[in-house]
Amino acid sequence: MTLQPQPVRIILAKVGLDGHDRGIRVVARGLRDAGFHVIYAGLWQTPEAVVRAVADEDADWLGLSLLSGSHMTQVPRVLELLLRTDLGHVGVIVGGIIPPGDVPKLLELGVVRVFGPGTPLGEISDFLREQPRRVHD
């Protein structure tokens, strides 16, 4: 009898005040259908709450959706908190409305990938599957 590999665990959340959740909910369903273990943390999450959820759920990935223009405040805070709480191995992906000029800045800060509007669901799940397993060393 072979052991099935554990499904990749991803937390999806919206940080900040913006409540537009069509995209993140569609991504949630898409990733679930693609075999991921999806935890939807919901709306209005603070960076602290999101990072706590990552720790509690032992997540491999964290996906953040921001459409409000506050990504350069919220995302760096999340990244910083992940590092501080020894969760730096968790991969962070971002989606939503991110002006093209801010994408390289986010990548430099440690975001693994930014998925813009119009990204097919398959692209996100393929990308995540191709990534090496994020193990805590």
Add this chain to the structure above:
Amino acid sequence: MAPVPDSGARDRWQEELRRGPAREQPPTTISGQPVQPLYTPDLLPGFDYESDLGYPGQFPFARGVHAAMYRSQLWTMRQFAGFGTPRQTNARFRFLLEKGQTGLSTAFDLPTLMGLDSDDPHAEGEVGRLGVAVDTIEDVRQLYDGIDLDQVSVSLTINAPAIVVMAFVFAHAQDQGLDPRRLRGTTQNDILKEYHAQNEFIFPPEPSVRLVVDLIEFCTQHVPRWNPVSISGYHIREAGSTAVQELAFTLADGFHYVDQCLARGLRVDDFAPRLSFFFNAHNDLFEEVAKYRAARVLWADALRRRYGAQDEASCRLRFHAQTAGCSLQATQPEVNLVRVAYQALAAVLGGCQSLHTNSLDETLALPSEHAATLALRTQQVLAYETGVTNTVDPLGGSYFLEALAQRMRREATSYFERIDRLGGMIAAIEAGFFRREIGEASFAYQREVDAGRKVVVGVNAFQERDEMPIGLLVVDDAVEREQVAALRLVKERRDQADVRRVLDEVRRTALGRTNLMPTLLDAARARVTVGEVMTALADVFGRDKGAAIW
């Protein structure tokens, strides 16, 4: 209607159809409704002009709410605008009025929409980014500086704290010496759709609806030309619903507000004439025109038959339309100009009273001046160059349109019945009914796009390798600092005892059943902030954290 003569011709046509190549997927509307290759009178059995269509400006208003429609008065060109500080938005308002816009529409920032002040810790990074920051009556004064509120009709897109901001507006108008009976405008104030789609709610549904009714009641009595609510389908559609869901859920929300106003003791003919609507103008032109048509007939019918309205004005569904934001693409953004033009055409062929056309750069940022001007010009070309305004309801009598409208009415009615079976609006919200329906529709649509079955130009077809970047509006970080500093000054200068007293009064009134508006007008003058009022109300109503349904 006489049957189509010469069955030989029909058979020949069908034969030719069968022999010819067919597209892989049978065509449907963008919402998935199957579309026949040809619409003929036999698809409208028993159709009678007088009883099934009638005349514009007459019950049930299928062809339009006014007798002459655009022949006597064009729709209001009402572009949504707002960003940064009240001064900046005031400048954009004046810019747009100068460019030929005929009404104003105010976009507020997220902290304001969520009832938070600019200096609230949760507001950090969000002040002025998606709309204008408003904390006190002082901000409202600057926002509408130089704009006569009894000359220019103003729309305010705000929901959870709508009654608070309206207190600021009405107090400001009063201070300007304006007669409240001459103020014209609209407040969105539609909290139900927040639970279905946009998620800008703060309190649980029932106290939130109480606030909606408070504003309707106050306006009915004191500001009779104001539309105290803009019952919205736009956001429901943006969240991914089908056209029928947009239609059905919006009208169901409307019915709930009517029920609540009647329960308050208001007479239907006193408030119903000022209930207004707000629909999406999406890509599928005929489906949209059919949707607006179905909406008018369903609403008129319900107001007369179910609610016993005597005044024809109570049965008249007036609506603002906005072209579909969710249809805009980030790749090849100039193509959005084309999408918006077709969508605007649908709204006008559909008989809207007021229209906002999106700017081509809105997938990426708030509109630049150039993009905002082009969006307005889109409406002006439509109004003055296409000729579609020369006659009322030019598409009336189209077999396709009328068949589609009839079908949408039937399907919307099924939804009304489902909501009733669930126990009504509040029960349906608590059961997650609307969110699940919308979620399923949005996921199904994404699947279609990803599979290439729904073509989106520039995204899954006709892509460009290298794209020309376009200039984007950037909201300066300094806005937040400026707004917070201004707020601090206001807080320092006001009478603290007055503030405390009036907030106690807010809580007391919220606990009871009296209309909150008079207390809020006092609060406005005391320079109480949006956040302070909302916190006081939250003390009484509690907060709704929202269920993480996906």
